[in-house]
Amino acid sequence: MAKFDTTGAIDCDVHPPSPRRADLLPYLDDYWKEIVTTREVDVLEMNSFPERTLPYMRPDWKVNGGDPLEAMQKNLLDPLKLDLAILNVVSGAHALFDPYLSAAICRATNDWLIDKWLNRDSRLRASMLVPFQNVEAAVEEIERLADDKRFVQILTLSATELPLGRRIYWPIYEAAEKHGLQLGIHAGSNYRNAPSHSGFHSFLIEDHLAHTQGFATQIASLISEGVFTKYPQLKAVAIESGVTWVPPLMWRMSKDWRGARIEVPWVKDAPADIIRRHVRMTTQPFDLPDDPAEVPKALDHLLSDEMLLFSSDYPHWNFEGLDVLPEGIPDATLAKLLRDNILAAYPRLGG
Amino acid sequence: MTSAQAEVKARPKREASRHVVARVDEIAEGKSKLVNVEGRAIAIFNVKGEYLAIANRCPHEGADLCRGSVVPLIESDTPGVVRLSRHGELVRCPWHGWEFDLRTGKSWCDPSRTRVKSYDVKVERGAALVEGPYQTEVYKISVEDEYLVLEL
Numbered sequence: 001m002a003k004f005d006t007t008g009a010i011d012c013d014v015h016p017p018s019p020r021r022a023d024l025l026p027y028l029d030d031y032w033k034e035i036v037t038t039r040e041v042d043v044l045e046m047n048s049f050p051e052r053t054l055p056y057m058r059p060d061w062k063v064n065g066g067d068p069l070e071a072m073q074k075n076l077l078d079p080l081k082l083d084l085a086i087l088n089v090v091s092g093a094h095a096l097f098d099p100y101l102s103a104a105i106c107r108a109t110n111d112w113l114i115d116k117w118l119n120r121d122s123r124l125r126a127s128m129l130v131p132f133q134n135v136e137a138a139v140e141e142i143e144r145l146a147d148d149k150r151f152v153q154i155l156t157l158s159a160t161e162l163p164l165g166r167r168i169y170w171p172i173y174e175a176a177e178k179h180g181l182q183l184g185i186h187a188g189s190n191y192r193n194a195p196s197h198s199g200f201h202s203f204l205i206e207d208h209l210a211h212t213q214g215f216a217t218q219i220a221s222l223i224s225e226g227v228f229t230k231y232p233q234l235k236a237v238a239i240e241s242g243v244t245w246v247p248p249l250m251w252r253m254s255k256d257w258r259g260a261r262i263e264v265p266w267v268k269d270a271p272a273d274i275i276r277r278h279v280r281m282t283t284q285p286f287d288l289p290d291d292p293a294e295v296p297k298a299l300d301h302l303l304s305d306e307m308l309l310f311s312s313d314y315p316h317w318n319f320e321g322l323d324v325l326p327e328g329i330p331d332a333t334l335a336k337l338l339r340d341n342i343l344a345a346y347p348r349l350g351g
Numbered sequence: 352m353t354s355a356q357a358e359v360k361a362r363p364k365r366e367a368s369r370h371v372v373a374r375v376d377e378i379a380e381g382k383s384k385l386v387n388v389e390g391r392a393i394a395i396f397n398v399k400g401e402y403l404a405i406a407n408r409c410p411h412e413g414a415d416l417c418r419g420s421v422v423p424l425i426e427s428d429t430p431g432v433v434r435l436s437r438h439g440e441l442v443r444c445p446w447h448g449w450e451f452d453l454r455t456g457k458s459w460c461d462p463s464r465t466r467v468k469s470y471d472v473k474v475e476r477g478a479a480l481v482e483g484p485y486q487t488e489v490y491k492i493s494v495e496d497e498y499l500v501l502e503l
């Protein structure tokens with residue numbers, strides 16, 4: 001018996017296994033078939049997101065050769081009685097250097113998502129992969145799939161080649177905003193840069209922590225470069241980001257803005273307000289105080305009950321059974337984050 | 352509301368006092384002068400011949416606003432496209448750069464909560480001043496000169 005009633009909820013972070021070469025071949029043209037075969041492009045797994053290693057995969061959710069969609073239905077969609085779930089493929093497509101290969105892999109992955117997932121369960125929605133390495137192709141891909149409302153956002157990483165606010169990416173945001181697609185930022189690095197501000201670290205736990213700075217850097221960049229000024233409908237959804245680092249970012253950036261704003265006068269409101277309007281975080285994994293009684297206090301600092309979006313992070317091992325949310329979240333917050341906040345954040349879910 | 356409550360709410364009335372604080376030629380255009388009136392440190396700025404006065408102490412961490420740069424208002428609606436207006440009507444705190452509107456004392460970034468008091472300053476001829484009732488300890492008023500008179 002689940003502790004929370006998730007009936008009708010929308011899950012904002014569900015991972016299908018990232019497709020391998022054999023999965024993608026039907027969606028690649030002859031040239032790219034040739035390339036991925038000759039060049040042995042097969043396991044498109046991120047170093048920062050290795051799927052086959054513990055503790056990512058929950059052992060009782062292992063697919064073991066079966067149909068991963070059926071497993072997802074049985075493990076997640078049915079028992080939690082979810083209304084909708086958004087599929088996020090965090091894949092090597094985000095990291096490939098070849099701008100044309102990355103475009104081809106993004107296209108093929110999106111077509112695979114449509115064919116093998118979206119078309120087979122009407123509860124599924126997805127993040128569109130677009131090659132940030134090739135801005136023109138990214139825009140083309142958005143335009144190619146814009147009519148398919150099941151894609152609700154485009155997906156990128158918390159640590160990228162350049163800070164996400166840079167003007168070079170603006171055509172992507174322009175196309176996304178035009179079609180009501182949001183910007184999903186998933187924890188992960190393509191290791192174009194060292195993951196921490198002091199270079200490469202030694203251990204996994206450090207890597208996990210570095211993503212907090214990664215997310216903060218991306219959000220600061222989107223605000224400072226004026227992306228939300230230029231594209232006011234755009235929202236950035238931090239996925240697998242944790243939550244409690246956000247209030248200190250709001251405090252710090254709003255404070256520094258007072259003295260440094262003349263350099264970025266297009267940042268017209270305190271960054272904390274901009275973050276409350278434009279940034280959302282998914283709920284799993286959740287970095288909250290040990291004592292559930294402290295949880296409301298931690299969340300109060302956001303000064304908004306609209307920022308949290310429910311997610312299970314399936315099939316990652318963040319919880320046992322169906323205890324998909326941590327204890328201590330106030331009922332009123334819970335009531336909003338399971339569904340209403342998500343519908344408000346993603347216009348394409350509405351219709 | 353009972354009349355007793357109304358009495359409690361009303362601010363204690365205080366006679367406005369007027370203080371001669373400087374000769375006009377003491378503050379060049381774009382410059383400021385720190386004065387002390389009844390124990391209050393007040394920064395007076397010459398903004399294109401107009402004299403604007405605010406409390407000198409920055410509400411952030413207490414820097415002297417009289418030592419800040421006098422700056423225009425910088426605004427933008429589009430990244431990379433900037434417009435300047437109200438030249439010289441803001442002061443930027445010398446310590447951490449918060450901007451204050453010299454006309455209102457309000458900070459640009461948090462006008463409702465972060466503000467300094469602003470004061471009325473008038474230019475008066477010495478001839479008018481000798482008749483009082485003005486307070487001045489510092490100046491020998493000369494009928495020919497012009498003075499800044501601050502109302503507290």
Ligand code: FES
Nearest residue numbers: 409411412444447
């Ligand atoms: S003391 Fe004035 S801005 Fe900090």
